[in-house]
Amino acid sequence: MKKIIVNASYTLGKVTGIGVYSLALIHALEKRFRDTDVDLVYYANGKLFNDLPSLEKFQSLAMPNSFVKSSRDILKKWLPKWLFWLACYFSYNILHKTMNRGLFQETYDLCIEPGVLGILGINGKTRKTLGCVHDIPPCDMEAWRCKPETYTIWEFFIFPQIRTYDQVICFTETVRKDILKTFGFSETKVHVIHHGVRSYRQTSEDLPPNLGEFILVVGKARRKNIKNLIKAFELLPAASKQRFKIVITGVENGPIDRGEDNAIASSDFVIDLGYVSDSLLSALYAHARLLWWGSLAEGFGLPMLEAMHVGCVVLSSDVSCMPEILGDAGIYCNPYNVQDIAKQLERALTDEALRTECIAKGFERVKLFDFEESMRKHIEIVEKMLD
Template structure:
């Protein structure tokens, strides 16, 4: 089977969950498959597969913008036509040629499989998509797809709610963790003080401000407690809030740590704080369980589906509830160890091999 992965996601972001999703799908494809990625970014790290073909459109930095835009569309359409693919699986809702998937692939007549990871713009339109552009391109992509993959049952329910998609067009394939406790015994440094860890983005819906507020109250009672934050550098508004809460000495930042370092940070922590207002799946809680730490997370969206009874759930609107949990878990090592054991067992239910196998089933259901 020849599969074309329209590589727009590689032009948008790196070190994010969607990139890792396609990396694991592609590297777990059977050896007789031929995956191909179209991209205009030659500096990225791409998935590994014995038959992978990378089609790179050069000239982005040297050609005039209008000329490159025309050349790019011609190049990618030519690759798609000459490649005689069985299926197209876009990595984003817009094509790498920066146009709607419905118009880009209509001439190619290949079946389209689309993965919907979440409905952030639909649920938080004013904060995350005030212009409506993301929703426009997503709707166009959904209309162009013969089959849709959702990464959780919750995302499937939301997709049906917001777009009235027939249920028979949707298949759920859960995600998995790419790291586990076996990576966590290297020489990487971790704090000597007891600490919690926060991992991932810090956009509006991630509820990071409440996390800081709850942590500040916990520190007022347990002043030796630290918070490790893994991810992008702090923005000015975050730095301001940290200063206002008097947490400059209690917060340690790790900018995109390696997998080994992240696994060790997880394992040596008291627990992960994941207070999101909404998630399409939620990989950090699964990573935390795989690496041997307790999980404190919201009781909404897909998170109960991921964590099950192996974590502590709370109302993400309640700062007081989170503070109480942080102090309780710190003082209850026996209960914490029980959560860790449950987490290990829960994490075993998710694997990238299973995700890839279910994805291949979707490919086969629509392939020419």
């Protein structure tokens, strides 16, 4: 009997990015290994689960993000930013080391880490580790809008963990180059597997009222470059400014730029929906005039695929991994140049011939990103590591 332990911590609470990926990977592992001689175990917040239903029940009972957020907001008022974020990370480590004490009584043949949190206290209890690295912000601190404390956290907590991985999965050639440069791994140790469009994104629900025609923004991290989008929108012709709005979805992910927060709050053409369900996000993609993906840096950019899949035009930055994923199926801008953003934004919103071309190319481009094929490649690496 082979034993696999999967870190399912990212699947708790309001699931975004890595959490969505973790769930997809867990379901693929269940499909392949359940009722075989491979035993799947899931770890989440100091507990072990021997089957998926038990994990899903725990997910529904997990501590609400609102409670965690309110506690963090109190600390934010009393601590300097750098000390606040370091305190959060140290608290996370101390809490989970305490919860995990004595938890791992057996040895696992393989540990799968869908993100970079790590299972604290499992050292010496796994024969091999497969790590999934979505990005390495310290490789470009400016583009990722990192604070100095971010580098400290990666240097002391995350880099040492990645160095222990026996095999690594990443999702673009851009990130693969960063991994090879940072860790000096052999090229055969790092595997690029593109994400695929997940079918469960296709259910839909009614849109909130009074959205009208809108530009969709998915995610509120500082690298999403929302402040420059707002500045560019203000440079559009009056007719376009009257016709369109900017709709933002997502939760705060790390330190937020105060100027960006103020720009979002003070702009009457901006609607901030906050965290939305998969079904509502699917509806937003289907009705958006275009998706803004003018990020300064990304590890992949799954929303580009989801937008192309439903015929939504993508306006993307021309940096990082965006051209690798979008190809010739979108419109590009210089994310640091507000005038260029405004120019390309106006084209993407009003040039019908260009929009028709992008939509057609998008339908073809997204076919290259097959979900089943992506998961098959994941399982192939897992099987080789078990052997």
